[in-house]
Amino acid sequence: MGRTSNAKEKLLEAALDLIWERSYGVVTIDAICEKAGVKKGSFYYFFESKSALAVAALEADWNECGKQKWDTLFSASVAPLDRIRDFFKHVYDSQAELQKEHGQVLGCPCFSVGSETSTQDETIRLKVQEILQRQIRYFESAIRDAQAGGSVPPGDAAAKAKCLFALFEGSLGQARIQNDLEFLRILPESALGMLGAAAAHTSS
Amino acid sequence: MGRTSNAKEKLLEAALDLIWERSYGVVTIDAICEKAGVKKGSFYYFFESKSALAVAALEADWNECGKQKWDTLFSASVAPLDRIRDFFKHVYDSQAELQKEHGQVLGCPCFSVGSETSTQDETIRLKVQEILQRQIRYFESAIRDAQAGGSVPPGDAAAKAKCLFALFEGSLGQARIQNDLEFLRILPESALGMLGAAAAHTSS
DNA sequence: ACGATTGTTTACTATTTAGTAAACTACAAG
DNA sequence: CTTGTAGTTTACTAAATAGTAAACAATCGT
DSSP, rough: OOOOOOOOHHHHHHHHHHHHHHHTTTTTHHHHHHHHTOOOHHHHHHHHSHHHHHHHHHHHHHIIIHHHHHHHHHHHHHHHHHHHHHHHHHHHHHHHHHHHSSSOOOOOOOHHHHHHHHTTTTHHHHHHHHHHHHHHHHHHHHHHHHHHHHOOOSOOHHHHHHHHHHHHHHHHHHHHHHTOHHHHHHHHHHHHHHTTEEEEEEES | OOOOOOHHHHHHHHHHHHHHHOOTTTOOOOHHHHTOOHHHHHHHOOOOSSSHHHHHHHHHIIIIIIIIHHHHTTTTTSHHHHHHHHHHHHHHHHHHHHHHHHSOOOOOHHHHHHHHHTTHHHHHHHHHHHHHHHHHHHHHHHHHHHHHSSSSSSSSSSHHHHHHHHHHHHHHHHHHHHTTTTTHHHHHHHHHTTTTSSSSOOOO
8 A cells, every 4th residue: 555666676776786896885875876766765765774775685685686596506406516616607607797797807795795894884794694604505515415425525514615615705806806707717626626526527 | 304203104004904994995084094193184295095095004014014924924944835824823813813802803904905995996906916916926836835845736836826815815704704713713724625735734 | 536655855954074275393404 | 503394283165975854746445
């Protein structure tokens, strides 16, 4: 009942785009409103602050894009090491796309925002932590499956997953700073090498 | 000739401290001046912008702290794999110190600032790129020495160094976001594991 | 079609911030 | 001890920004 609107969704998308391309700190509420084509009064009707918007934007992005992607790429119907390889290939491809569009490798918005705001904004920090933790679990599960199948040596899968994730996010960060996809191109083989993967040539 | 001053140095130090603890975007020139105990007029006497100060601060930090540390830890008089292990242990220790002081793991200022500003400020991006490149060379050289001594399998040392560096910076980023040293604690062994290091037990 | 409700717009205030100009001060060298 | 130079301080402007209040507009359910 009452008036209908997609302003909230437009704000969520505009915010994520701007923050991803620039940074959390440098993006103003006015800029988000302008990009979304929404007046500031409406912004404050839906969100109480930039921080609250960012939290909502990160969560919305996971729910509407991220989750499906990870579910597909880490499908149990794919061999465990192929999941990891395919995932990193996908990362390379999407970052290449972004570089074409924006003239810049953009990296991972979640990690970037998290690193930028973690000492300043606890609600963002917690949301980022939550989303990153979800992602690490996909790695962990694939590693465990690989261990069960003998393609990765045994040992603490949770630790290996954290490690792999650090390699992943570190590579994305480097790629952003250097604006160079090279760090991501070598990621599939580096990742499998890091896991001590046996016979790392299923599909190629 | 003329009046003497250490205001410039005080500004450089205050800037790095604030940016490290918070972020580049959120730190204002006024805040830097206040922390340094220097008036804004003096700031603009020495620097033309926050960006210029940040570039100078990163370079000064490398010249006055960073370089000596890396030179010592990567001394050729230490076995190559021990250099890497000792370096990561040192990283853990210093981040633990920072956490005690600030209540927060702070990670690497250079990488954080780089990731935050790379799409916005080319001069900072280039300076960060330069400093990170210097650091990667220490890894590369240690890896090459390890390969020559047979403690790391042969293969593109530059690529391995990049990879190791991504693992390193990714771990620091995670540690900052989660405010958890665990990511750094496992780094020495993870790093050697990643390199496929043989007999990874020289000192412990 | 009407009224409660949901969302929009405008116009505003108060604050923070970058940046400047010019008077002022300390000091080193001659 | 005096003079030029290097550095400092103050007080200011202009712009950007967050946040608010209240009038206004659309539309859903009845």
